[in-house]
Amino acid sequence: MSVIPVELGGRSYDVHVGRGLLETLATIGSGLKKNRAVPLVADSNALAHHGARLIGGLESAGHRVAIHEISGGEAAKSWSQLERLTDWLLAQGVERGDRVLALGGGVVGDLTGLACAILKRGTGFIQLPTTLLAQVDSSVGGKTAINTSAGKNLVGAFHQPSLVLADLDTLATLPPRELRAGYAEVLKYGVLGDPAFFNWLSDDGAAVLSLDPEALEHAISTSIAAKARIVAKDERETSGRRALLNLGHTFGHALEAATGFSDRLLHGEAVALGMVLAARYSARRNHLSLDDADRVTRVVASAGLPTEISALGLDCDGSALTAHMLHDKKMKSGTLPFILLRGIGEAYLARDVDLADVAQFLDGQSQAH
Ligand SMILES: NC(=O)c1ccc[n+]([C@@H]2O[C@H](COP(=O)([O-])OP(=O)(O)OC[C@H]3O[C@@H](n4cnc5c(N)ncnc54)[C@H](O)[C@@H]3O)[C@@H](O)[C@H]2O)c1
Numbered sequence: 198m199s200v201i202p203v204e205l206g207g208r209s210y211d212v213h214v215g216r217g218l219l220e221t222l223a224t225i226g227s228g229l230k231k232n233r234a235v236p237l238v239a240d241s242n243a244l245a246h247h248g249a250r251l252i253g254g255l256e257s258a259g260h261r262v263a264i265h266e267i268s269g270g271e272a273a274k275s276w277s278q279l280e281r282l283t284d285w286l287l288a289q290g291v292e293r294g295d296r297v298l299a300l301g302g303g304v305v306g307d308l309t310g311l312a313c314a315i316l317k318r319g320t321g322f323i324q325l326p327t328t329l330l331a332q333v334d335s336s337v338g339g340k341t342a343i344n345t346s347a348g349k350n351l352v353g354a355f356h357q358p359s360l361v362l363a364d365l366d367t368l369a370t371l372p373p374r375e376l377r378a379g380y381a382e383v384l385k386y387g388v389l390g391d392p393a394f395f396n397w398l399s400d401d402g403a404a405v406l407s408l409d410p411e412a413l414e415h416a417i418s419t420s421i422a423a424k425a426r427i428v429a430k431d432e433r434e435t436s437g438r439r440a441l442l443n444l445g446h447t448f449g450h451a452l453e454a455a456t457g458f459s460d461r462l463l464h465g466e467a468v469a470l471g472m473v474l475a476a477r478y479s480a481r482r483n484h485l486s487l488d489d490a491d492r493v494t495r496v497v498a499s500a501g502l503p504t505e506i507s508a509l510g511l512d513c514d515g516s517a518l519t520a521h522m523l524h525d526k527k528m529k530s531g532t533l534p535f536i537l538l539r540g541i542g543e544a545y546l547a548r549d550v551d552l553a554d555v556a557q558f559l560d561g562q563s564q565a566h
């Protein structure tokens with residue numbers, strides 16, 4: 198078991214990583230109240246597989262639990278689900294000092310986090326991530342959001358949880374495709390800032406994907422620690438440091454929009470392909486060697502993640518993809534910075550990228566393979 202602090206002054210919290218954690222929630226200083234039922238917002242699959250351990254542990258400690266179930270992936274990050282959830286939390290009589298539990302992947306975490314950010318202008322919540330992606334990324338750092346018809350995560354807030362429990366036992370029931378999608382965000386930490394981690398993943402990534410206990414814990418703890426360090430320095434993405442966590446996302450979010458936020462392309466898959474595109478675009482600008490761009494492509498491909506736009510069967514061209522990027526939250530004074538690479542482990546913010554050139558590059562990518 199390891200405990201990784203996220204240092205944010207008065208809003209600091211710990212991320213616990215280990216096995217059998219869900220059943221111990223009530224005993225690890227979680228601040229849950231006993232005067233009314235603990236509100237649990239749960240992904241339906243996570244609830245079916247792991248709810249009993251969590252609820253059993255809470256009930257043995259004298260808590261009652263009220264459950265709000267959410268089903269259905271990315272589509273649940275919507276205004277209608279946000280309204281349903283906030284109405285339910287109000288009906289439960291939730292107070293600001295309570296702790297709402299979010300059990301599930303990034304979808305439930307993002308939705309619950311946003312509901313808690315706006316409920317009574319700020320209500321406490323605890324992240325109980327049950328996907329690899331949520332454990333290494335979305336449960337940490339306080340970005341919360343829903344999607345709108347204009348694009349991805351366009352309505353949201355920064356709202357930190359008070360505790361995160363990443364229970365590795367939950368990953369045993371995760372579909373292989375979801376595990377690979379989460380692995381894309383693990384790879385991201387190596388590509389953006391940690392060449393030794395990238396090399397380790399290139400050599401031992403298969404052990405992570407086969408849920409080897411030691412490899413898994415190392416990959417997850419290293420990823421969380423990397424994210425915690427960045428978030429502690431730039432919580433609200435103002436200095437440019439946190440924007441590096443967006444590596445692969447400028448391309449990725451546009452691809453998610455182009456595929457209608459559907460199961461055709463999961464968020465992690467879009468990030469994987471987006472990282473490959475960021476590496477190839479960096480090479481096009483002669484900032485990254487072709488050899489390093491190929492290394493990124495190979496490590497993504499060897500995890501069974503997508504590396505070619507052409508395989509998506511999109512019916513839109515490069516300029517349609519760059520049009521989606523115009524809503525990107527990094528946009529400043531009409532210019533969109535891109536996270537590009539000078540080397541593996543050396544991401545930087547490029548503020549001089551011409552979107553017309555990106556569109557041309559994307560057209561080339563769609564035809565190249
Ligand atoms: N806030 C952030 O910083 C941040 C970071 C990265 C990603 N995200 C967001 O996270 C979302 C993606 O999250 P995700 O990949 O976890 O997807 P998800 O929440 O949709 O979960 C993926 C699938 O796994 C199922 N599932 C969850 N836990 C399970 C378990 N233990 N066993 C079996 N099935 C299980 C779910 O029902 C769902 O079908 C995207 O919306 C993305 O934008 C946010």
Ligand SMILES: O=C(O)C(=O)C[C@@H](O)[C@H](O)[C@H](O)COP(=O)(O)O
Pocket residue numbers: 334338340342349350382439440442443446526
């Ligand atoms: O925590 C961050 O910062 C990230 O950028 C992590 C990303 O993996 C995540 O997908 C995030 O939600 C994207 O943020 P957005 O600001 O581009 O919506």
Ligand SMILES: [Zn+2]
Pocket residue numbers: 334382446464468
């Ligand atoms: Zn992401």
